[in-house]
Amino acid sequence: MPLMRIMIAVSFALLLVFRAMAGEPLALPTGRIFWHKETRKIDANVSGLSLSKVLAKLSRATGWKVYLQPGTDRPLRVKFNGLDRGAALRLMLGDLNYAVVPALTGGTEIRIYQNNPAAATELVVDKNDRSPSKDWLARELVVSLAPNSKLSIDELAKKLQGTIVARSDQMKSYRLRFDSEESAAKARELIEEMDGVRADNNYAYHRPDQTAGVGLDGRGDFTISPTTTSDGCNVVVAMLDTAVQSLPANQAPFLLKPLSVAGEATVDSSKPTHGTAMAQSILNGLNSVTRPGTGSTVRVLPIDVYGNNEATSSYELAKGMYAAVANGASIVNISSGGTGDSALLNDIIDYARSQGTIVFAAAGNAPTTDPVFPAANPNVIAVTASDTQGQVAAYANRGEFVDLMAPGTSRIKFNGQSYLVTGTSPATAMMSGMAAGIDDCAKGADANAIRTWLERSYSFRGQK
Structure with a gap:
């Protein structure tokens, strides 16, 4: 899919406050009120x-x-x-x-x-207020410019007295940080008076837990190999996570060249990263729905949204989603989440879904019914974890937004040692891998058929 087409379409998804008529900005009602x-x-x-x-x-x-x-x-x-x-x-x-x-x-x-x-x-309540979240970054704004905007983000940031800490000129969206919460609030009020500019909240997404090594036998061997079709078709599963290390020799050919939207990461080589564990869990899911000894056109595209940071943000996740769609992902796996509902991330997820991309996200490792984002987005398939008895795991979210429930354990290998990964993260990765296997180029299933197949065996509806 051409990058320019994606950029234009995503930009149009951001036009809630950017509409224009006959080339002239609409005279929209404006309102700035500031409390000192x-x-x-x-x-x-x-x-x-x-x-x-x-x-x-x-x-x-x-x-x-x-x-x-x-x-x-x-x-x-x-x-x-x-x-x-x-x-x-x-x-x-x-x-x-x-x-x-x-x-x-x-x-x-x-x-x-x-x-x-x-x-x-x-x-009186502000229906557009997305701030009451413990993960809200109150000193930050995500500022998006309209596609036809002639504003310079550098000049705008200077006027708002903010610092650009991350940018995406392709999305025309930028992460600005301010000296104080009050400065950020005042900048938001100023933006509300401007044509062709939108300010959204940014939210922290904390780094997922690392895996722990355990003594395991060799059961569950990986039995498939990568293959291609005559037309060069590949089903791409984009994985938004931490950096990925080398995979075992029989799985490494399934991995595409990694991307990063958060800078280069320095990785501890003594233990697997969360990203490494999720990449293998995706391939385990693929392996489970593919006949042993056969080939698969599925490939995994790792997109690092954390870099060396202890937490990422909804802004980096939006950049990762954008990169996933731009690189032809049919499926996107997000084995992490937070309490903040990001408008920018929702826009890009909604656009991805309109293009037929299926997005899976983890429901969260807390035994509550509270929504976790982006899993709670209606255009995302939210996955929780089951225990060995087929019931919702004691640690797992069981909210109304959850769609699927899958086993919450995955076996992986790293540097000759076996690991058992537990949580809604591997459950989500397994579902992404299964969906990719159903979507394999040789089978040609569409998004609705894939979801129907998964719901037949893994629906969470009976648990609600």
């Missing part, structure tokens, strides 16, 4: 945005619970700087009244109404 924590003053510059949305922004910044009387929402046009709460509310509310009362659970509660405070029953 130290002075407890408010700045605002709002033109056409609804009162409820402005109040939602203020609620998010201050922690106040704001209730609005139903039927009183209206477009707001106001501009001021450095006002205290009372003066700011009087300018914003016009003929509406407000009451400030202590909340029963602590903090401040504000009720906005016409005649009776009891009529203010609608809690």
Whole structure:
């Protein structure tokens, strides 16, 4: 698939705030409101945005619970700087009244109404707020430019007083870091006033646990070999993970030249990396659905999204997804996850799915029902782990977003020693490998057929 075509299509997926008509930017409603924590003053510059949305922004910044009387929402046009709460509310509310009362659970509660405070029953929330996550990188923004934007990201970063710590000119998306959370918040508010620019949150994705060596016998030998078709077809499984080391001689030919979107990694050669374990687990899954002694056109493309860092971020994962699609991946394996729901990553996953790419992601090694991303994206197949009895493993996520459940153990070999890998990571990798085997060029199954086959044997629905 041509890289330019992918770049244009992905860029169009980011056009939520970038729409234009007849070559001219639309006159979209704008709203900037900023809360100064130290002075407890408010700045605002709002033109056409609804009162409820402005109040939602203020609620998010201050922690106040704001209730609005139903039927009183209206477009707001106001501009001021450095006002205290009372003066700011009087300018914003016009003929509406407000009451400030202590909340029963602590903090401040504000009720906005016409005649009776009891009529203010609608809690104002920011439906686009993705920040309440323990993995939120509050000093960072992911800034994306529209395809036709003439803005220079370097000049924009200087204006916003941020530092570009990672960039993708192909995606026109950039990772900016600021000196403080307040500086990042102010930069976000400034971006909301600009045409052709979008600011999204960035989230940390922590490095997966390393594997541990155990004494194992030689069962489960790898019995297939790489092959090609007359038209040179390969089914590519892109694996977004840590760096990959050398694989055993009978598996090494299945590995394509690794890529990295996070810089070169220095790898400890004394034990297998998580990426090495997942690459072998993918091949174990492939081996399980391929007739012994036959060949396979499947290849694994390792994409390092961690480098030497203790954690990656949703931005690097988005870059990895972009690289996977650009390099023709039919299947993408993500054996990691976090609590943050990234808009940029979702855009690229959605585009990949529209092109027929199947994305598998681990549901997480915590016995909760909390969503883990990107597994909880509707266009991702979320995989949890089962125990030896075929039940959901004691350590594994069992949330409503989970689609498949697969055995949570995988046997791998490294430097002559055997290892047993446990968790939703190898379960996910096994599913990716099985899907690749079904998608093998000689079989020609499409995405729907692959999912139907997997759900027939590995559906999690009966466990919910």
